[in-house]
Every structure is written in C-alpha cells, then in structure tokens.
Amino acid sequence: MTNTLPLYERVIATAATIREKTQCTPVLGVILGSGLGALADAVEDAQVVSYDELPYVPKSTVKGHAGKFVCGTLDGVQVIVMSGRSHIYEGHSPADLTVGVRAMIELGAKTMVVTNAAGGIHTEFRPGDLMAILDHINMQGSNPLFGIYDERLGPHFLDMTLPYDRKLRRLMQKAASQLSITLHSGVYCGVLGPVYETPAEVRMLRSLGADAVGMSTVCEVIAARHAGARVVGLSLISNLAAGLEDTALSHDEVTATAERVAARTVSLLRTFIPLAARDN
Ligand code: HPA
Numbered sequence: 001m002t003n004t005l006p007l008y009e010r011v012i013a014t015a016a017t018i019r020e021k022t023q024c025t026p027v028l029g030v031i032l033g034s035g036l037g038a039l040a041d042a043v044e045d046a047q048v049v050s051y052d053e054l055p056y057v058p059k060s061t062v063k064g065h066a067g068k069f070v071c072g073t074l075d076g077v078q079v080i081v082m083s084g085r086s087h088i089y090e091g092h093s094p095a096d097l098t099v100g101v102r103a104m105i106e107l108g109a110k111t112m113v114v115t116n117a118a119g120g121i122h123t124e125f126r127p128g129d130l131m132a133i134l135d136h137i138n139m140q141g142s143n144p145l146f147g148i149y150d151e152r153l154g155p156h157f158l159d160m161t162l163p164y165d166r167k168l169r170r171l172m173q174k175a176a177s178q179l180s181i182t183l184h185s186g187v188y189c190g191v192l193g194p195v196y197e198t199p200a201e202v203r204m205l206r207s208l209g210a211d212a213v214g215m216s217t218v219c220e221v222i223a224a225r226h227a228g229a230r231v232v233g234l235s236l237i238s239n240l241a242a243g244l245e246d247t248a249l250s251h252d253e254v255t256a257t258a259e260r261v262a263a264r265t266v267s268l269l270r271t272f273i274p275l276a277a278r279d280n
Contacts, residue, residue: 024071029109035258098223118214119241133233154226186211190218199243
C-alpha cells in the first residue's frame with residue numbers, strides 16, 4: 001500500500017472515490033467486527049465499494065473479515081458499513097488503520113458505531129454476551145495520532161474524557177430492553193495481538209479495570225473522536241479471556257461464537273440505529 005501522501009489527503013481521496021462510485025450520503029457509520037458481516041447483508045439498495053478499489057484503505061488478512069464498504073439504507077437510515085477491518089498486528093501503522101473511519105466521517109457519518117469480538121474478563125460475562133463499551137484502556141503501545149499533526153484532521157492534543165457517547169449508550173440499552181436482550185456495560189482494553197493474552201496478563205488487565213479484551217477498536221475510536229464524530233461501542237463476548245475457562249483460545253471459537261449470536265447482535269444494531277439517527 002502506498003502511504004506517501006499525508007493522511008488527510010488519503011482520507012479525502014478515499015471519501016471522493018466512495019462518493020463517485022455510490023452517491024453515498026450517510027448519516028451514520030458502522031465498523032463491523034469478526035463474524036458480524038450479516039449487518040452489511042441487511043443494507044437495502046446496497047452499493048458496494050471493495051477495499052481493492054481504494055488504494056489507501058488497508059486490506060484485512062483476517063478470516064471472518066470481508067473487505068468492503070456497503071452504503072445504503074438500514075431501516076430508513078442512510079448508513080455506510082465498513083465490513084472488515086484491519087489491525088495493527090497485521091503490520092499496519094495505527095494512522096493507516098484510520099483512513100476508512102475518517103473517510104466515512106468525511107462522507108457525513110457523524111455518528112459511528114464500532115463493534116468487535118472480545119474476550120470476557122468480567123466474572124459475570126459468558127460467551128455470546130453483549131457489552132456496551134463504557135470506556136477503553138489503550139494497551140496497544142501506540143495510537144493513531146502518533147507522529148501526526150495536521151489540524152485539518154483534528155486537534156493536536158485530543159480530549160478523551162468522554163470517548164463513548166452516554167446518550168447513544170442509553171439508546172443502545174433502550175434498544176436492548178425492547179428486544180429483551182441483556183446488554184452489559186464495561187471497559188474494553190485494546191491490546192496489540194495477534195497472540196492472545198496469558199492468564200497472568202488477564203489477571204493484570206482485570207486488576208486495571210478491564211471487563212473485556214480485544215485487538216481492535218481503540219485506534220478507530222480515537223480517530224473518530226479526533227474527527228468530531230460521536231461514538232458508541234459494542235463488544236460481542238466471543239470467549240472468556242485466557243485462563244478463565246479450561247479450553248485453549250482459538251480464532252475459530254471467536255468467529256463461531258460471533259456467528260452464533262450474530263442474528264441477535266444484528267437485531268440489536270438495527271433497533272438501535274434508527275433511535276441513534278433520530279437523536280442526531
Ligand atoms: N483476547 C484478545 N482479543 C480477542 C479475544 C481475546 O480473548 N477474543 C476475541 N478477540
């Protein structure tokens with residue numbers, strides 16, 4: 001991938017290509033985590049742009065992640081869905097990972113829904129549970145503003161007092177209650193990966209206040225806040241974190257659990273999205 005252009009120019013070029021190919025005018029964007037591609041399939045009047053057509057968007061090499069933007073409407077709301085994301089552990093720089101989310105915001109998606117699969121650390125969490133993200137801990141060793149100072153993108157020193165919008169989280173809780181879905185809330189810890197944690201690391205993360213752990217999300221949320229979007233986060237607890245159950249962890253387990261509860265997750269998102277759009 002060529003990244004010799006400044007990040008801002010790459011974002012503008014990506015948004016322009018998507019606009020040309022789709023006439024897309026989204027008010028809300030969604031980033032789909034492992035196994036959640038079913039939401040992209042539900043988009044009506046879908047217009048698709050593959051990451052292959054977008055030179056500045058990193059391609060995902062991970063099983064369970066497609067690589068396309070899907071624009072259209074979901075329950076009457078104009079959306080853009082990023083189906084498939086890349087991660088730092090695939091060798092991308094944190095800033096490069098944010099081209100997609102920044103392009104969606106540039107296109108008009110000022111509300112960003114960020115989803116992921118995560119390992120459950122909180123003692124009450126079970127595989128298949130859902131957690132609204134209250135806050136996050138960045139243990140990825142870097143962040144997407146490192147080495148970037150361009151006021152066209154956002155402020156140099158970014159306030160992170162309220163990374164996840166409280167009102168949107170309440171609306172997600174409302175959507176969950178309407179569907180009789182239990183929605184936990186908790187702190188997501190982003191780690192580098194691609195190795196899973198050791199049991200000692202999981203005990204450490206718990207003592208630091210983490211309720212779930214995963215290898216994504218943090219960079220996108222920082223970039224979305226930097227670009228002025230409001231953010232809501234949803235973790236699908238795909239497994240218990242290392243050492244909390246007897247079995248070894250595997251990506252197959254992560255995607256199998258995500259797919260098992262995908263229908264429930266998609267209905268939660270589809271009930272939530274019109275509430276969020278109305279609140280715009
Ligand atoms: N750890 C880190 N990332 C993850 C996990 C986990 O247990 N499950 C899904 N993504």
